[in-house]
Amino acid sequence: MKKFIYLFLLFSLSNSVIAQYIVIDSITKTPLPYVAIKFDKNDGVYSNEFGKFNLDTMMGDSISLYLLGYQKKELNIKNILNDTVHLKPLIYELEEVVVSKKPKITGKIKKYKPEQHNDFIQSHWLFIGAELATLIPNTAESDYLVLKTLLIPVITRTISFDESMYGKAQNVKVLPFSSMYQIKFYENLNGVPGGQIVNEDIIVVLNEKSKIAEVNLENHHIEVPPNGLFVSVLNLGETDENGILISTSPFVIKKSESGKTAKVRKPTKPFFPVYYSEKKNNTYIRFNLDNNPSWEIFFKNGKNRNGEYHNVKFGYEVIIY
Incomplete structure:
Protein backbone atom coordinates (compact mmCIF):
# COMPACT_ATOMS: atom_id res chain seq x y z
CA MET A 1 0.00 0.00 0.00
CA LYS A 88 -34.75 42.48 8.14
CA PRO A 89 -36.49 40.50 5.36
CA LEU A 90 -36.74 42.01 1.91
CA ILE A 91 -40.29 42.89 0.88
CA TYR A 92 -41.37 42.03 -2.66
CA GLU A 93 -44.54 43.13 -4.42
CA LEU A 94 -45.88 40.06 -6.16
CA GLU A 95 -48.18 40.06 -9.15
CA GLU A 96 -51.34 38.01 -8.97
CA VAL A 97 -50.80 34.54 -10.37
CA VAL A 98 -53.53 32.17 -11.47
CA VAL A 99 -52.54 28.56 -10.77
CA SER A 100 -54.19 25.88 -12.83
CA LYS A 101 -54.20 22.27 -11.78
CA LYS A 102 -51.95 20.18 -14.02
CA PRO A 103 -53.14 16.76 -15.05
CA LYS A 104 -51.29 13.91 -13.36
CA ILE A 105 -48.94 12.30 -15.82
CA THR A 106 -46.32 9.63 -15.33
CA GLY A 107 -42.78 10.31 -16.47
CA LYS A 108 -39.85 8.11 -17.33
CA ILE A 109 -36.89 8.05 -14.91
CA LYS A 110 -33.38 8.20 -16.36
CA LYS A 111 -30.17 7.99 -14.35
CA TYR A 112 -26.83 9.62 -15.17
CA LYS A 113 -23.88 8.31 -13.15
CA PRO A 114 -21.31 10.64 -11.55
CA GLU A 115 -17.62 10.56 -12.47
CA GLN A 116 -16.30 8.58 -9.55
CA HIS A 117 -13.00 7.19 -8.29
CA ASN A 118 -11.36 6.84 -4.88
CA ASP A 119 -7.89 8.22 -5.68
CA PHE A 120 -7.07 10.69 -2.92
CA ILE A 121 -4.29 12.32 -4.97
CA GLN A 122 -6.64 13.10 -7.88
CA SER A 123 -9.17 14.95 -5.76
CA HIS A 124 -9.98 18.41 -4.41
CA TRP A 125 -11.18 19.65 -1.01
CA LEU A 126 -13.25 22.76 -0.35
CA PHE A 127 -12.53 24.90 2.67
CA ILE A 128 -15.42 26.44 4.58
CA GLY A 129 -17.21 29.06 2.46
CA ALA A 130 -16.01 27.60 -0.85
CA GLU A 131 -18.67 26.69 -3.41
CA LEU A 132 -18.21 24.30 -6.34
CA ALA A 133 -20.68 24.36 -9.26
CA THR A 134 -20.95 21.85 -12.08
CA LEU A 135 -23.17 21.73 -15.16
CA ILE A 136 -26.17 19.44 -15.49
CA PRO A 137 -27.06 19.40 -19.20
CA ASN A 138 -30.46 18.64 -20.68
CA THR A 139 -29.57 15.71 -22.91
CA ALA A 140 -33.02 14.11 -22.91
CA GLU A 141 -34.36 16.37 -25.70
CA SER A 142 -37.41 17.13 -23.60
CA ASP A 143 -39.01 20.47 -22.75
CA TYR A 144 -40.22 19.12 -19.40
CA LEU A 145 -37.43 17.56 -17.40
CA VAL A 146 -37.45 17.49 -13.57
CA LEU A 147 -34.60 16.57 -11.24
CA LYS A 148 -35.42 13.62 -8.99
CA THR A 149 -32.13 12.83 -7.25
CA LEU A 150 -28.66 14.36 -7.02
CA LEU A 151 -25.71 11.97 -6.71
CA ILE A 152 -22.60 13.51 -5.13
CA PRO A 153 -19.36 11.48 -5.37
CA VAL A 154 -16.87 11.79 -2.49
CA ILE A 155 -13.46 10.34 -1.69
CA THR A 156 -13.71 8.09 1.36
CA ARG A 157 -10.06 6.94 1.58
CA THR A 158 -7.89 9.82 2.83
CA ILE A 159 -5.30 10.67 5.49
CA SER A 160 -5.62 12.21 8.94
CA PHE A 161 -5.19 15.96 9.48
CA ASP A 162 -4.83 15.55 13.23
CA GLU A 163 -1.89 17.38 14.82
CA SER A 164 -0.59 14.11 16.26
CA MET A 165 0.05 12.87 12.69
CA TYR A 166 2.20 15.86 11.73
CA GLY A 167 5.23 14.75 9.68
CA LYS A 168 4.39 11.05 9.94
CA ALA A 169 3.97 8.51 7.16
CA GLN A 170 0.33 7.57 6.71
CA ASN A 171 -1.60 4.92 4.86
CA VAL A 172 -4.51 6.20 2.81
CA LYS A 173 -7.59 4.64 4.40
CA VAL A 174 -11.21 5.26 5.38
CA LEU A 175 -11.33 7.77 8.23
CA PRO A 176 -14.42 9.29 9.88
CA PHE A 177 -15.57 12.80 8.95
CA SER A 178 -18.86 14.69 8.84
CA SER A 179 -19.39 17.98 7.01
CA MET A 180 -22.51 19.95 6.11
CA TYR A 181 -23.11 21.26 2.59
CA GLN A 182 -25.79 23.47 1.11
CA ILE A 183 -27.08 22.56 -2.35
CA LYS A 184 -27.85 25.43 -4.73
CA PHE A 185 -29.04 25.72 -8.34
CA TYR A 186 -28.16 28.38 -10.91
CA GLU A 187 -29.07 29.34 -14.45
CA ASN A 188 -26.69 28.35 -17.21
CA LEU A 189 -25.55 31.78 -18.43
CA ASN A 190 -23.50 31.04 -21.56
CA GLY A 191 -21.64 28.23 -19.84
CA VAL A 192 -21.15 30.02 -16.50
CA PRO A 193 -23.37 29.91 -13.36
CA GLY A 194 -25.88 32.77 -13.48
CA GLY A 195 -28.75 33.75 -11.17
CA GLN A 196 -29.89 31.43 -8.40
CA ILE A 197 -33.12 29.67 -9.36
CA VAL A 198 -34.10 27.85 -6.15
CA ASN A 199 -34.48 29.78 -2.88
CA GLU A 200 -34.74 26.86 -0.48
CA ASP A 201 -32.49 25.31 2.16
CA ILE A 202 -31.37 22.00 0.68
CA ILE A 203 -28.86 20.59 3.14
CA VAL A 204 -26.83 17.39 3.07
CA VAL A 205 -24.30 15.95 5.51
CA LEU A 206 -21.43 14.18 3.74
CA ASN A 207 -19.41 11.52 5.55
CA GLU A 208 -17.14 8.52 5.00
CA LYS A 209 -20.00 6.01 5.04
CA SER A 210 -20.85 6.31 1.34
CA LYS A 211 -18.87 7.01 -1.82
CA ILE A 212 -22.00 8.55 -3.35
CA ALA A 213 -24.37 10.75 -1.36
CA GLU A 214 -27.95 10.69 -2.64
CA VAL A 215 -30.01 13.87 -2.24
CA ASN A 216 -33.75 13.49 -2.84
CA LEU A 217 -35.09 16.50 -4.79
CA GLU A 218 -38.62 15.33 -5.56
CA ASN A 219 -40.27 17.79 -3.17
CA HIS A 220 -38.46 20.79 -4.71
CA HIS A 221 -39.68 20.44 -8.32
CA ILE A 222 -36.51 21.66 -10.05
CA GLU A 223 -37.01 21.80 -13.81
CA VAL A 224 -33.99 21.48 -16.09
CA PRO A 225 -34.14 24.11 -18.88
CA PRO A 226 -33.20 23.20 -22.48
CA ASN A 227 -29.69 24.64 -21.95
CA GLY A 228 -29.23 22.87 -18.61
CA LEU A 229 -28.44 24.33 -15.21
CA PHE A 230 -25.64 24.43 -12.66
CA VAL A 231 -25.80 22.67 -9.32
CA SER A 232 -23.41 23.62 -6.54
CA VAL A 233 -22.22 22.42 -3.15
CA LEU A 234 -21.29 25.06 -0.56
CA ASN A 235 -19.18 23.97 2.42
CA LEU A 236 -20.83 25.27 5.61
CA GLY A 237 -18.45 23.44 7.97
CA GLU A 238 -18.05 20.31 10.04
CA THR A 239 -20.82 18.84 12.17
CA ASP A 240 -20.83 17.35 15.65
CA GLU A 241 -21.78 13.76 16.50
CA ASN A 242 -25.47 14.71 16.28
CA GLY A 243 -25.15 16.18 12.79
CA ILE A 244 -25.43 19.79 14.04
CA LEU A 245 -23.30 22.35 12.22
CA ILE A 246 -20.26 23.58 14.16
CA SER A 247 -20.12 27.30 13.37
CA THR A 248 -16.44 27.78 12.62
CA SER A 249 -14.08 29.79 10.41
CA PRO A 250 -12.05 28.41 7.45
CA PHE A 251 -8.97 29.42 9.47
CA VAL A 252 -7.28 28.58 12.72
CA ILE A 253 -4.95 30.87 14.62
CA LYS A 254 -1.29 29.82 14.62
CA LYS A 255 1.27 31.36 16.94
CA SER A 256 4.90 31.56 15.80
CA GLU A 257 7.97 31.15 18.01
CA SER A 258 8.29 34.95 18.14
CA GLY A 259 4.78 35.19 19.57
CA LYS A 260 3.13 36.61 16.44
CA THR A 261 -0.24 35.15 15.40
CA ALA A 262 -1.40 34.37 11.89
CA LYS A 263 -4.43 32.77 10.27
CA VAL A 264 -3.84 29.43 8.57
CA ARG A 265 -6.45 27.84 6.32
CA LYS A 266 -7.48 24.41 7.58
CA PRO A 267 -8.37 21.42 5.39
CA THR A 268 -11.95 20.16 5.59
CA LYS A 269 -13.18 16.81 4.28
CA PRO A 270 -14.60 15.43 2.07
CA PHE A 271 -12.45 15.46 -1.03
CA PHE A 272 -14.22 15.36 -4.40
CA PRO A 273 -12.95 13.23 -7.31
CA VAL A 274 -11.54 15.21 -10.23
CA TYR A 275 -11.52 13.94 -13.81
CA TYR A 276 -9.77 15.25 -16.92
CA SER A 277 -11.34 13.46 -19.90
CA GLU A 278 -13.82 16.16 -20.95
CA LYS A 279 -12.14 18.78 -23.13
CA LYS A 280 -14.02 21.80 -21.81
CA ASN A 281 -14.71 23.52 -18.51
CA ASN A 282 -18.01 22.54 -16.90
CA THR A 283 -16.97 23.23 -13.30
CA TYR A 284 -16.58 26.57 -11.49
CA ILE A 285 -15.58 27.65 -8.01
CA ARG A 286 -15.98 30.73 -5.83
CA PHE A 287 -15.24 31.74 -2.25
CA ASN A 288 -18.34 33.19 -0.62
CA LEU A 289 -16.57 34.64 2.42
CA ASP A 290 -14.38 36.88 0.23
CA ASN A 291 -15.38 40.52 -0.07
CA ASN A 292 -16.37 40.17 -3.74
CA PRO A 293 -16.99 36.50 -4.54
CA SER A 294 -17.09 35.65 -8.24
CA TRP A 295 -17.09 32.44 -10.24
CA GLU A 296 -13.74 31.20 -11.56
CA ILE A 297 -12.84 28.23 -13.75
CA PHE A 298 -12.08 25.29 -11.47
CA PHE A 299 -8.62 23.75 -11.30
CA LYS A 300 -7.59 21.07 -8.83
CA ASN A 301 -5.73 22.68 -5.93
CA GLY A 302 -6.06 25.99 -7.77
CA LYS A 303 -3.28 25.06 -10.22
CA ASN A 304 -3.93 26.02 -13.84
CA ARG A 305 -1.96 23.74 -16.13
CA ASN A 306 -2.02 24.73 -19.79
CA GLY A 307 -4.09 22.43 -21.95
CA GLU A 308 -5.80 20.67 -19.03
CA TYR A 309 -9.48 20.70 -18.13
CA HIS A 310 -10.36 19.86 -14.54
CA ASN A 311 -13.94 18.91 -13.71
CA VAL A 312 -16.06 17.39 -10.97
CA LYS A 313 -19.17 15.65 -12.25
CA PHE A 314 -22.23 14.94 -10.12
CA GLY A 315 -24.67 12.24 -11.11
CA TYR A 316 -28.42 12.69 -11.11
CA GLU A 317 -31.77 11.15 -11.86
CA VAL A 318 -34.36 12.99 -13.90
CA ILE A 319 -38.05 12.44 -14.64
CA ILE A 320 -38.76 12.90 -18.33
CA TYR A 321 -42.33 13.85 -19.25
Missing part, protein backbone atom coordinates in the same frame (compact mmCIF):
# COMPACT_ATOMS: atom_id res chain seq x y z
CA LYS A 2 1.29 3.42 -0.90
CA LYS A 3 2.37 5.68 1.90
CA PHE A 4 2.37 9.45 1.78
CA ILE A 5 4.03 11.96 4.04
CA TYR A 6 2.25 15.29 4.36
CA LEU A 7 3.56 18.20 6.37
CA PHE A 8 0.90 20.23 8.13
CA LEU A 9 1.29 23.30 10.27
CA LEU A 10 0.78 22.88 13.99
CA PHE A 11 -2.08 24.94 15.26
CA SER A 12 -2.21 26.75 18.58
CA LEU A 13 -5.75 27.38 19.78
CA SER A 14 -6.79 29.71 22.55
CA ASN A 15 -8.44 28.20 25.62
CA SER A 16 -10.40 31.36 26.40
CA VAL A 17 -14.19 31.39 26.59
CA ILE A 18 -15.74 32.16 23.19
CA ALA A 19 -18.83 34.36 23.01
CA GLN A 20 -21.77 32.88 21.10
CA TYR A 21 -24.24 34.99 19.15
CA ILE A 22 -27.58 34.34 17.46
CA VAL A 23 -29.11 35.86 14.32
CA ILE A 24 -32.90 36.11 14.06
CA ASP A 25 -35.61 37.44 11.74
CA SER A 26 -36.44 41.00 12.86
CA ILE A 27 -40.19 40.42 12.37
CA THR A 28 -40.89 36.82 13.33
CA LYS A 29 -38.02 36.60 15.85
CA THR A 30 -37.23 33.10 14.59
CA PRO A 31 -33.59 31.99 14.33
CA LEU A 32 -32.04 32.16 10.85
CA PRO A 33 -29.88 29.20 9.81
CA TYR A 34 -26.92 29.26 7.39
CA VAL A 35 -26.40 33.04 7.43
CA ALA A 36 -22.97 34.05 6.09
CA ILE A 37 -21.21 36.22 8.65
CA LYS A 38 -18.15 37.84 7.06
CA PHE A 39 -15.30 39.57 8.86
CA ASP A 40 -11.68 40.61 8.29
CA LYS A 41 -10.54 40.27 4.65
CA ASN A 42 -11.72 36.80 3.63
CA ASP A 43 -12.79 35.15 6.85
CA GLY A 44 -16.19 34.30 8.26
CA VAL A 45 -18.56 31.66 9.59
CA TYR A 46 -22.07 30.35 8.96
CA SER A 47 -24.81 30.28 11.57
CA ASN A 48 -25.97 26.77 12.43
CA GLU A 49 -29.50 25.34 12.30
CA PHE A 50 -30.40 27.36 15.39
CA GLY A 51 -29.01 30.64 14.08
CA LYS A 52 -26.02 30.51 16.43
CA PHE A 53 -22.43 31.46 15.59
CA ASN A 54 -19.15 32.53 17.18
CA LEU A 55 -16.27 34.78 16.13
CA ASP A 56 -13.28 32.92 17.56
CA THR A 57 -10.84 33.81 14.74
CA MET A 58 -11.99 37.40 14.27
CA MET A 59 -9.21 40.01 14.50
CA GLY A 60 -11.22 43.14 13.63
CA ASP A 61 -14.39 44.54 15.18
CA SER A 62 -16.94 44.70 12.30
CA ILE A 63 -19.07 42.00 10.69
CA SER A 64 -21.32 41.77 7.61
CA LEU A 65 -24.28 39.39 7.44
CA TYR A 66 -25.73 37.99 4.21
CA LEU A 67 -28.74 35.76 3.60
CA LEU A 68 -30.80 35.46 0.44
CA GLY A 69 -34.14 37.18 0.97
CA TYR A 70 -32.83 39.51 3.69
CA GLN A 71 -31.20 42.93 3.76
CA LYS A 72 -27.43 42.91 4.13
CA LYS A 73 -26.34 44.15 7.56
CA GLU A 74 -23.03 45.61 8.71
CA LEU A 75 -22.30 46.40 12.34
CA ASN A 76 -19.65 46.65 15.02
CA ILE A 77 -19.72 43.71 17.43
CA LYS A 78 -19.68 46.18 20.33
CA ASN A 79 -23.17 47.24 19.24
CA ILE A 80 -24.67 43.73 19.40
CA LEU A 81 -27.24 43.77 22.20
CA ASN A 82 -27.89 40.61 24.21
CA ASP A 83 -25.66 38.69 21.75
CA THR A 84 -28.51 38.89 19.20
CA VAL A 85 -28.40 40.20 15.61
CA HIS A 86 -31.65 41.05 13.77
CA LEU A 87 -31.95 40.72 9.98
Whole structure:
Protein backbone atom coordinates (compact mmCIF):
# COMPACT_ATOMS: atom_id res chain seq x y z
CA MET A 1 0.00 0.00 0.00
CA LYS A 2 1.29 3.42 -0.90
CA LYS A 3 2.37 5.68 1.90
CA PHE A 4 2.37 9.45 1.78
CA ILE A 5 4.03 11.96 4.04
CA TYR A 6 2.25 15.29 4.36
CA LEU A 7 3.56 18.20 6.37
CA PHE A 8 0.90 20.23 8.13
CA LEU A 9 1.29 23.30 10.27
CA LEU A 10 0.78 22.88 13.99
CA PHE A 11 -2.08 24.94 15.26
CA SER A 12 -2.21 26.75 18.58
CA LEU A 13 -5.75 27.38 19.78
CA SER A 14 -6.79 29.71 22.55
CA ASN A 15 -8.44 28.20 25.62
CA SER A 16 -10.40 31.36 26.40
CA VAL A 17 -14.19 31.39 26.59
CA ILE A 18 -15.74 32.16 23.19
CA ALA A 19 -18.83 34.36 23.01
CA GLN A 20 -21.77 32.88 21.10
CA TYR A 21 -24.24 34.99 19.15
CA ILE A 22 -27.58 34.34 17.46
CA VAL A 23 -29.11 35.86 14.32
CA ILE A 24 -32.90 36.11 14.06
CA ASP A 25 -35.61 37.44 11.74
CA SER A 26 -36.44 41.00 12.86
CA ILE A 27 -40.19 40.42 12.37
CA THR A 28 -40.89 36.82 13.33
CA LYS A 29 -38.02 36.60 15.85
CA THR A 30 -37.23 33.10 14.59
CA PRO A 31 -33.59 31.99 14.33
CA LEU A 32 -32.04 32.16 10.85
CA PRO A 33 -29.88 29.20 9.81
CA TYR A 34 -26.92 29.26 7.39
CA VAL A 35 -26.40 33.04 7.43
CA ALA A 36 -22.97 34.05 6.09
CA ILE A 37 -21.21 36.22 8.65
CA LYS A 38 -18.15 37.84 7.06
CA PHE A 39 -15.30 39.57 8.86
CA ASP A 40 -11.68 40.61 8.29
CA LYS A 41 -10.54 40.27 4.65
CA ASN A 42 -11.72 36.80 3.63
CA ASP A 43 -12.79 35.15 6.85
CA GLY A 44 -16.19 34.30 8.26
CA VAL A 45 -18.56 31.66 9.59
CA TYR A 46 -22.07 30.35 8.96
CA SER A 47 -24.81 30.28 11.57
CA ASN A 48 -25.97 26.77 12.43
CA GLU A 49 -29.50 25.34 12.30
CA PHE A 50 -30.40 27.36 15.39
CA GLY A 51 -29.01 30.64 14.08
CA LYS A 52 -26.02 30.51 16.43
CA PHE A 53 -22.43 31.46 15.59
CA ASN A 54 -19.15 32.53 17.18
CA LEU A 55 -16.27 34.78 16.13
CA ASP A 56 -13.28 32.92 17.56
CA THR A 57 -10.84 33.81 14.74
CA MET A 58 -11.99 37.40 14.27
CA MET A 59 -9.21 40.01 14.50
CA GLY A 60 -11.22 43.14 13.63
CA ASP A 61 -14.39 44.54 15.18
CA SER A 62 -16.94 44.70 12.30
CA ILE A 63 -19.07 42.00 10.69
CA SER A 64 -21.32 41.77 7.61
CA LEU A 65 -24.28 39.39 7.44
CA TYR A 66 -25.73 37.99 4.21
CA LEU A 67 -28.74 35.76 3.60
CA LEU A 68 -30.80 35.46 0.44
CA GLY A 69 -34.14 37.18 0.97
CA TYR A 70 -32.83 39.51 3.69
CA GLN A 71 -31.20 42.93 3.76
CA LYS A 72 -27.43 42.91 4.13
CA LYS A 73 -26.34 44.15 7.56
CA GLU A 74 -23.03 45.61 8.71
CA LEU A 75 -22.30 46.40 12.34
CA ASN A 76 -19.65 46.65 15.02
CA ILE A 77 -19.72 43.71 17.43
CA LYS A 78 -19.68 46.18 20.33
CA ASN A 79 -23.17 47.24 19.24
CA ILE A 80 -24.67 43.73 19.40
CA LEU A 81 -27.24 43.77 22.20
CA ASN A 82 -27.89 40.61 24.21
CA ASP A 83 -25.66 38.69 21.75
CA THR A 84 -28.51 38.89 19.20
CA VAL A 85 -28.40 40.20 15.61
CA HIS A 86 -31.65 41.05 13.77
CA LEU A 87 -31.95 40.72 9.98
CA LYS A 88 -34.75 42.48 8.14
CA PRO A 89 -36.49 40.50 5.36
CA LEU A 90 -36.74 42.01 1.91
CA ILE A 91 -40.29 42.89 0.88
CA TYR A 92 -41.37 42.03 -2.66
CA GLU A 93 -44.54 43.13 -4.42
CA LEU A 94 -45.88 40.06 -6.16
CA GLU A 95 -48.18 40.06 -9.15
CA GLU A 96 -51.34 38.01 -8.97
CA VAL A 97 -50.80 34.54 -10.37
CA VAL A 98 -53.53 32.17 -11.47
CA VAL A 99 -52.54 28.56 -10.77
CA SER A 100 -54.19 25.88 -12.83
CA LYS A 101 -54.20 22.27 -11.78
CA LYS A 102 -51.95 20.18 -14.02
CA PRO A 103 -53.14 16.76 -15.05
CA LYS A 104 -51.29 13.91 -13.36
CA ILE A 105 -48.94 12.30 -15.82
CA THR A 106 -46.32 9.63 -15.33
CA GLY A 107 -42.78 10.31 -16.47
CA LYS A 108 -39.85 8.11 -17.33
CA ILE A 109 -36.89 8.05 -14.91
CA LYS A 110 -33.38 8.20 -16.36
CA LYS A 111 -30.17 7.99 -14.35
CA TYR A 112 -26.83 9.62 -15.17
CA LYS A 113 -23.88 8.31 -13.15
CA PRO A 114 -21.31 10.64 -11.55
CA GLU A 115 -17.62 10.56 -12.47
CA GLN A 116 -16.30 8.58 -9.55
CA HIS A 117 -13.00 7.19 -8.29
CA ASN A 118 -11.36 6.84 -4.88
CA ASP A 119 -7.89 8.22 -5.68
CA PHE A 120 -7.07 10.69 -2.92
CA ILE A 121 -4.29 12.32 -4.97
CA GLN A 122 -6.64 13.10 -7.88
CA SER A 123 -9.17 14.95 -5.76
CA HIS A 124 -9.98 18.41 -4.41
CA TRP A 125 -11.18 19.65 -1.01
CA LEU A 126 -13.25 22.76 -0.35
CA PHE A 127 -12.53 24.90 2.67
CA ILE A 128 -15.42 26.44 4.58
CA GLY A 129 -17.21 29.06 2.46
CA ALA A 130 -16.01 27.60 -0.85
CA GLU A 131 -18.67 26.69 -3.41
CA LEU A 132 -18.21 24.30 -6.34
CA ALA A 133 -20.68 24.36 -9.26
CA THR A 134 -20.95 21.85 -12.08
CA LEU A 135 -23.17 21.73 -15.16
CA ILE A 136 -26.17 19.44 -15.49
CA PRO A 137 -27.06 19.40 -19.20
CA ASN A 138 -30.46 18.64 -20.68
CA THR A 139 -29.57 15.71 -22.91
CA ALA A 140 -33.02 14.11 -22.91
CA GLU A 141 -34.36 16.37 -25.70
CA SER A 142 -37.41 17.13 -23.60
CA ASP A 143 -39.01 20.47 -22.75
CA TYR A 144 -40.22 19.12 -19.40
CA LEU A 145 -37.43 17.56 -17.40
CA VAL A 146 -37.45 17.49 -13.57
CA LEU A 147 -34.60 16.57 -11.24
CA LYS A 148 -35.42 13.62 -8.99
CA THR A 149 -32.13 12.83 -7.25
CA LEU A 150 -28.66 14.36 -7.02
CA LEU A 151 -25.71 11.97 -6.71
CA ILE A 152 -22.60 13.51 -5.13
CA PRO A 153 -19.36 11.48 -5.37
CA VAL A 154 -16.87 11.79 -2.49
CA ILE A 155 -13.46 10.34 -1.69
CA THR A 156 -13.71 8.09 1.36
CA ARG A 157 -10.06 6.94 1.58
CA THR A 158 -7.89 9.82 2.83
CA ILE A 159 -5.30 10.67 5.49
CA SER A 160 -5.62 12.21 8.94
CA PHE A 161 -5.19 15.96 9.48
CA ASP A 162 -4.83 15.55 13.23
CA GLU A 163 -1.89 17.38 14.82
CA SER A 164 -0.59 14.11 16.26
CA MET A 165 0.05 12.87 12.69
CA TYR A 166 2.20 15.86 11.73
CA GLY A 167 5.23 14.75 9.68
CA LYS A 168 4.39 11.05 9.94
CA ALA A 169 3.97 8.51 7.16
CA GLN A 170 0.33 7.57 6.71
CA ASN A 171 -1.60 4.92 4.86
CA VAL A 172 -4.51 6.20 2.81
CA LYS A 173 -7.59 4.64 4.40
CA VAL A 174 -11.21 5.26 5.38
CA LEU A 175 -11.33 7.77 8.23
CA PRO A 176 -14.42 9.29 9.88
CA PHE A 177 -15.57 12.80 8.95
CA SER A 178 -18.86 14.69 8.84
CA SER A 179 -19.39 17.98 7.01
CA MET A 180 -22.51 19.95 6.11
CA TYR A 181 -23.11 21.26 2.59
CA GLN A 182 -25.79 23.47 1.11
CA ILE A 183 -27.08 22.56 -2.35
CA LYS A 184 -27.85 25.43 -4.73
CA PHE A 185 -29.04 25.72 -8.34
CA TYR A 186 -28.16 28.38 -10.91
CA GLU A 187 -29.07 29.34 -14.45
CA ASN A 188 -26.69 28.35 -17.21
CA LEU A 189 -25.55 31.78 -18.43
CA ASN A 190 -23.50 31.04 -21.56
CA GLY A 191 -21.64 28.23 -19.84
CA VAL A 192 -21.15 30.02 -16.50
CA PRO A 193 -23.37 29.91 -13.36
CA GLY A 194 -25.88 32.77 -13.48
CA GLY A 195 -28.75 33.75 -11.17
CA GLN A 196 -29.89 31.43 -8.40
CA ILE A 197 -33.12 29.67 -9.36
CA VAL A 198 -34.10 27.85 -6.15
CA ASN A 199 -34.48 29.78 -2.88
CA GLU A 200 -34.74 26.86 -0.48
CA ASP A 201 -32.49 25.31 2.16
CA ILE A 202 -31.37 22.00 0.68
CA ILE A 203 -28.86 20.59 3.14
CA VAL A 204 -26.83 17.39 3.07
CA VAL A 205 -24.30 15.95 5.51
CA LEU A 206 -21.43 14.18 3.74
CA ASN A 207 -19.41 11.52 5.55
CA GLU A 208 -17.14 8.52 5.00
CA LYS A 209 -20.00 6.01 5.04
CA SER A 210 -20.85 6.31 1.34
CA LYS A 211 -18.87 7.01 -1.82
CA ILE A 212 -22.00 8.55 -3.35
CA ALA A 213 -24.37 10.75 -1.36
CA GLU A 214 -27.95 10.69 -2.64
CA VAL A 215 -30.01 13.87 -2.24
CA ASN A 216 -33.75 13.49 -2.84
CA LEU A 217 -35.09 16.50 -4.79
CA GLU A 218 -38.62 15.33 -5.56
CA ASN A 219 -40.27 17.79 -3.17
CA HIS A 220 -38.46 20.79 -4.71
CA HIS A 221 -39.68 20.44 -8.32
CA ILE A 222 -36.51 21.66 -10.05
CA GLU A 223 -37.01 21.80 -13.81
CA VAL A 224 -33.99 21.48 -16.09
CA PRO A 225 -34.14 24.11 -18.88
CA PRO A 226 -33.20 23.20 -22.48
CA ASN A 227 -29.69 24.64 -21.95
CA GLY A 228 -29.23 22.87 -18.61
CA LEU A 229 -28.44 24.33 -15.21
CA PHE A 230 -25.64 24.43 -12.66
CA VAL A 231 -25.80 22.67 -9.32
CA SER A 232 -23.41 23.62 -6.54
CA VAL A 233 -22.22 22.42 -3.15
CA LEU A 234 -21.29 25.06 -0.56
CA ASN A 235 -19.18 23.97 2.42
CA LEU A 236 -20.83 25.27 5.61
CA GLY A 237 -18.45 23.44 7.97
CA GLU A 238 -18.05 20.31 10.04
CA THR A 239 -20.82 18.84 12.17
CA ASP A 240 -20.83 17.35 15.65
CA GLU A 241 -21.78 13.76 16.50
CA ASN A 242 -25.47 14.71 16.28
CA GLY A 243 -25.15 16.18 12.79
CA ILE A 244 -25.43 19.79 14.04
CA LEU A 245 -23.30 22.35 12.22
CA ILE A 246 -20.26 23.58 14.16
CA SER A 247 -20.12 27.30 13.37
CA THR A 248 -16.44 27.78 12.62
CA SER A 249 -14.08 29.79 10.41
CA PRO A 250 -12.05 28.41 7.45
CA PHE A 251 -8.97 29.42 9.47
CA VAL A 252 -7.28 28.58 12.72
CA ILE A 253 -4.95 30.87 14.62
CA LYS A 254 -1.29 29.82 14.62
CA LYS A 255 1.27 31.36 16.94
CA SER A 256 4.90 31.56 15.80
CA GLU A 257 7.97 31.15 18.01
CA SER A 258 8.29 34.95 18.14
CA GLY A 259 4.78 35.19 19.57
CA LYS A 260 3.13 36.61 16.44
CA THR A 261 -0.24 35.15 15.40
CA ALA A 262 -1.40 34.37 11.89
CA LYS A 263 -4.43 32.77 10.27
CA VAL A 264 -3.84 29.43 8.57
CA ARG A 265 -6.45 27.84 6.32
CA LYS A 266 -7.48 24.41 7.58
CA PRO A 267 -8.37 21.42 5.39
CA THR A 268 -11.95 20.16 5.59
CA LYS A 269 -13.18 16.81 4.28
CA PRO A 270 -14.60 15.43 2.07
CA PHE A 271 -12.45 15.46 -1.03
CA PHE A 272 -14.22 15.36 -4.40
CA PRO A 273 -12.95 13.23 -7.31
CA VAL A 274 -11.54 15.21 -10.23
CA TYR A 275 -11.52 13.94 -13.81
CA TYR A 276 -9.77 15.25 -16.92
CA SER A 277 -11.34 13.46 -19.90
CA GLU A 278 -13.82 16.16 -20.95
CA LYS A 279 -12.14 18.78 -23.13
CA LYS A 280 -14.02 21.80 -21.81
CA ASN A 281 -14.71 23.52 -18.51
CA ASN A 282 -18.01 22.54 -16.90
CA THR A 283 -16.97 23.23 -13.30
CA TYR A 284 -16.58 26.57 -11.49
CA ILE A 285 -15.58 27.65 -8.01
CA ARG A 286 -15.98 30.73 -5.83
CA PHE A 287 -15.24 31.74 -2.25
CA ASN A 288 -18.34 33.19 -0.62
CA LEU A 289 -16.57 34.64 2.42
CA ASP A 290 -14.38 36.88 0.23
CA ASN A 291 -15.38 40.52 -0.07
CA ASN A 292 -16.37 40.17 -3.74
CA PRO A 293 -16.99 36.50 -4.54
CA SER A 294 -17.09 35.65 -8.24
CA TRP A 295 -17.09 32.44 -10.24
CA GLU A 296 -13.74 31.20 -11.56
CA ILE A 297 -12.84 28.23 -13.75
CA PHE A 298 -12.08 25.29 -11.47
CA PHE A 299 -8.62 23.75 -11.30
CA LYS A 300 -7.59 21.07 -8.83
CA ASN A 301 -5.73 22.68 -5.93
CA GLY A 302 -6.06 25.99 -7.77
CA LYS A 303 -3.28 25.06 -10.22
CA ASN A 304 -3.93 26.02 -13.84
CA ARG A 305 -1.96 23.74 -16.13
CA ASN A 306 -2.02 24.73 -19.79
CA GLY A 307 -4.09 22.43 -21.95
CA GLU A 308 -5.80 20.67 -19.03
CA TYR A 309 -9.48 20.70 -18.13
CA HIS A 310 -10.36 19.86 -14.54
CA ASN A 311 -13.94 18.91 -13.71
CA VAL A 312 -16.06 17.39 -10.97
CA LYS A 313 -19.17 15.65 -12.25
CA PHE A 314 -22.23 14.94 -10.12
CA GLY A 315 -24.67 12.24 -11.11
CA TYR A 316 -28.42 12.69 -11.11
CA GLU A 317 -31.77 11.15 -11.86
CA VAL A 318 -34.36 12.99 -13.90
CA ILE A 319 -38.05 12.44 -14.64
CA ILE A 320 -38.76 12.90 -18.33
CA TYR A 321 -42.33 13.85 -19.25
